[in-house]
Amino acid sequence: SKTGDARIGLVGFPSVGKSTLLNKLTGTFSEVASYEFTTLTCVPGIFKYKGAKMQLLDLPGIIEGAKDGKGRGKQVIAVAKSCSLILIVLDVLKPLTYKKIIEKELEGFGIRLNKKPPNIIFQKKDKGGINITHTVPLNNLDEDMIKSICHEYRIINANISIRCEATVDD
Incomplete structure (x- = not known):
C-alpha cells in the first residue's frame, strides 16, 4: 500500500x-x-x-x-x-x-519521462454533462474528441479545464 x-x-x-x-x-x-x-x-x-x-x-x-x-x-x-x-x-x-x-x-505504457504533467484540471460532478474550458487554442484536440474519450471511460458528467497545449494522450 x-x-x-x-x-x-x-x-x-x-x-x-x-x-x-x-x-x-x-x-x-x-x-x-x-x-x-x-x-x-x-x-x-x-x-x-x-x-x-x-x-x-x-x-x-x-x-x-x-x-x-x-x-x-x-x-x-x-x-x-x-x-x-x-x-x-x-x-x-x-x-x-x-x-x-x-x-x-x-x-510504451504511457509513462511520461522527464515531462511535467499536463495542466489539465478534471472534476467529476453529479449532473450537467461534460463542460470543457480552455485557456489556449486546442490545436491537437477538439471538444468532440475530449467528450469521446470521457465516454470511453464512462464519464458523462465532468468539468474539464485545459490550460496547456494538450494531446489525446494527455
Whole structure:
C-alpha cells in the first residue's frame, strides 16, 4: 500500500543493484543474489529525506518487451506508474542503450519521462454533462474528441479545464 509523502520506484533490468540500493537506503531486507529475477514481488522500504517520509519500492527487473507482458512487465510497469518518481537503475558496465530500452518500455505504457504533467484540471460532478474550458487554442484536440474519450471511460458528467497545449494522450 502507498505510504509516505512520496513513492519512488526502482526500475531496471534484473541484477543491476535495485535490491542492494533499497537495502542500503532503507535498512529493509530485499534478497540479493547473483542470479536474475531474485526479486519476484515489490519490496517496499521507507527512508526520511529532509523530514519527509519516502517510500522506496524495489520492483522486479523488467526486460525488453515488458510493455507487452514479458516477464511480468505489465504488473511491474503498472506499479511504477503509481510512483511520484521513477529511478532507473543501470549497470555501469552495460552500454547506455539499456537505458533507452527501459525508457521505451515505460513510455510504451504511457509513462511520461522527464515531462511535467499536463495542466489539465478534471472534476467529476453529479449532473450537467461534460463542460470543457480552455485557456489556449486546442490545436491537437477538439471538444468532440475530449467528450469521446470521457465516454470511453464512462464519464458523462465532468468539468474539464485545459490550460496547456494538450494531446489525446494527455
